[in-house]
Amino acid sequence: MTQPVDLTLAQARDALHAGKISAVELTKAHLAAMEKASALNCYVATTPDQALAMAQRSDARFASKDAGPLEGIPLGIKDLYATKGVHTQACSHILDGFKPDYESTVTSHLWRDGAIMLGKLNMDEFAMGSSNETSYYGPVVSPWLPNGWTQDQARKALSGDKKGLLVPGGSSGGSAAAVAARLCLGATATDTGGSIRQPAAFTGTVGIKPTYGRCSRWGIVAFASSLDQAGPIARTVQDCAIMLRSMAGHDPRDATSFDAPVPDYEKSVGASIRGKKIGIPREYRIEGMPAEIDRLWNQGIDWLRAAGAEIVDISLPHTRTALPAYYIVAPAEASSNLARYDGVRYGLRVPGKDITDMYEQTRAKGFGKEVRRRIMIGTYVLSAGYYDAYYVRAQKIRTLIKRDFELAYANGVDAILTPATPSAAFGIGEKGSADPVEMYLNDVFTVTVNMAGLPGLAVPAGLSSGGLPLSLQLIGRPFDEETLFSIAEVIERSAGQIQLPKPWWE
Amino acid sequence: MSVDQANVRRIARLARIAVRDEELPHLAQELNAMLAFVEELNAVDLGNAEPMTSVLPMQMKMRQDVVGDHAGPEIVTGNAPISEDHFFLVPKVIE
Amino acid sequence: MTTQTKSSEANKPSKLIKGATGDWEIVVGMEIHAQVSSQSKLFSAASTEFGGAPNAHVSLVDAAMPGMLPVINAECVAQAIRTGLGLKAKINNRSVFDRKNYFYPDLPQGYQISQFKHPIVGEGEVVVDVTPTEQIIVGIERLHLEQDAGKSLHDQSPTDSFVDLNRSGVALMEIVSKPDIRSAEEARAYVTKLRTILRYLGTCDGNMEQGSLRADVNVSVRRPGGPLGTRCEIKNVNSIRFIGQAVDVEARRQIGILEDGGKIDQETRLFDPAKGETRSMRSKEEAHDYRYFPDPDLLPLEFDQAYVDQLASHLPELPDDKRSRFMRDYGLTGYDAGVLVMERASADYYEAVAKGRDAKLAANWVINELFGRLNKEGLDIETSPVSAQQLGAIIDLISDGTISGKIAKDLFEIVWSEGGDPLALVEARGMKQVTDTGAIEAAVEAIIAANPDKVAQAQAKPTMLGWFVGQVMKQTGGKANPQAVNDLLKAKLGI
């Protein structure tokens, strides 16, 4: 028999409604799995008491036929989301001990709809990273076995220095790994330059970054305000559609929130894509791209064509500029957004001989290396004499990047298909230690989407030669997440449901 | 453009991040690597592009002028490392 | 005759000060921070109420809790537009909020949300009444919206500063003048006039003691007609009197340095009213690099012209227009009209008194009797013990001859201290003017009979008449109609 944790979110929902399982049973199964998987380091805080209390209330609502759309569904929450009275530290030392007295809009939507919180998920510190190695709480280990490794070998490494085990991607590494390891039915995540799609791709899960403005940013610790967007990671396209419907919606407390009704995304899953025009951007065939990524992409094209879509070559000429421009805009905004972490009102304080010394010591100790680096570069590009050369130029380039997409959409393109990442997952400690830019290249396919504010979805499409998941990315028109769900489901169906790794870590 | 150690010190000061002298060469090298990475943007023809101010064409909504949320001094200072009588305390500031 | 001059490069300098080495001209520009009158803060729904227990008027947004976002207050935007209209300034239908980044314990976000490149209001002007007969025009450079900071108390402990965020996030309008001011007197007059306009508009209460209006005063000196000198900014001067003093002492300090062959360092200074000097602010010494950039949490602030027009159509009559109207409609002098329109409440009071009455008499009473008395008691028009209706009734009693002007002053005193209906008081206390010629005649005759020597003197020297008038008034308790007394005396004395 299928274990409760092996159900997809949609299956669990149906089982709960059919009375085949209770919310408490489902929750307990997840809490048990989480305990056994603690070495993967997916969760930085678990909330079992709260989870069981919520589950009991869910069961009561099932009994009184008062169940919400996510009733009884156990979820993991990225540590970036404020959760009332619960660990909310963006996996940074500087927010040591911080427990907000407020709940983010997105999570309150989830609880409104009946979902259950299992705990807070590990992530790169302040969402800055592509491997979940910058977390103050240590790296997350991907549930995927490295090529050729035995389970014993992996278990030994897990209890040791973790060398050679795989990263889950980042920054939503805890979210992606927890979903892949079946430690929750779905997880909240955030995406500033690829932080939903890249970890989803590395772990064989599905992740969608909705259009900027679709989900409220209120109560989510800010990284780069003009790029940050919340979204779900789950095991299927349908599960993502279900979660996003609950997460999305206008919020008067976020001035950049989009005011329009939220569609029932689940309805788009399984819809025909016949006649849809899919753009293939030639600039995404980057130099040195592994042949297997290229093959995967072509395979995707064939599947969509077979499903009746029209494939067209398009050009997005400013693609190359997106990553460098991102590494100006995002750090600039971050340098300002992270100024509030000063040791005065919450979190860590390191005493100093005067106020400035207190600030400097607190921030030097409280922020990790990667965060400090980005604050420094962000401060530099905004400083007198450099602002126009860097920041203003990058924002102009953003306009050009967006114009590229607008032109493609004006020519009738419904969605764009690209690879999600330039490679499969790599090993812990393998990248970026000598040159930070090496790590940044992970986001080369995803970051343009944030720069243009568009929706993007990563869906598993096959395995690498090393047996690791590889994904394709779909980029949509603004606020047309529905088309992405329809197309992604075709890829998902064509590729065949990915076999997630057996729990070797238990 | 490239940064030297004095620049690094100035930036760190602006950002209020303490740096030790021995870190300076490495930090300068990292910043220069990033600046080299973004260097290629200088070659981009910007045409008449305006700098982006909002990624999607939305109009900013405004709130009505109504007094609503006071967190309350208890909650406002509840997470503070040091507070007294609902004030935040900081090392003395000389004006 | 009123003269208007624009103090600018083009005009000849007007107010020079003598130095040891020749004349100097003061050049002043001001940045006024005016708190917007609103219920809630610029980007949060916390109250703007003055005072309050520490951190009581603070929302999660004001405390910069992680994940909090600003949402703009529509009324603050409307108030800024109204103010811009009142300053005859260009209203920018699209403006942008920027972050001004710096670290300070009373700045929780680590940046102030302000407007840098694209302010909501552009160039305008203020007609400043330097004296009742001299006006200058001071140009307005811009007006922008921004957040106030919290407050740090430095005297609570020897080792710590105490931070209270109640003011954090309150909306301010920063109104930047052009360097069109040439003396301490003009500086005072500019702030006075600006405050009057803001109060008329209801966009700022102008309360300087509570910090609703603060001035940063930029002072430099130069040789008449020469290039602008290096300026020093005197921060946060919080009374009009101090603004004048600060300009004077700072200008003198700079002239002293320059005449000794020194040079002025551009710096931020603080005015110490107790010592009557300005001093350099140590904490502001560090070179600033604010790293302004558009706040990505906010979209550009946009509104259409119809919205501006609608606000314009509801704008109250402003002091300059009111003054002209008072001169035209009530026949008042520029001086009297100017005094009356200083405060909207005073002007309203005056109009209530003047309506249907002798407007000049009403102006005399309001300015001389009422304002004089209010000043003496430290009261203002809103707390005047004598209402416009009561003062109007007193003037009616003068006009219809019921009481004399002298009695009216006594009556005003009674109404001031005891209140009541003036007509009823006059009747109850027998203050009515005696117009009954019989009674006056009796008194006249009695006095003539008792003073034959004076009668002879008066017939020789008619100016003696005054003595007789005084005697009659004394005998009648001041209630005799002075005209009737005069007429009768002249007839009886045959002069």
Ligand SMILES: [Mg+2]
């Ligand atoms: Mg200023």
Ligand SMILES: [Zn+2]
């Ligand atoms: Zn200001």
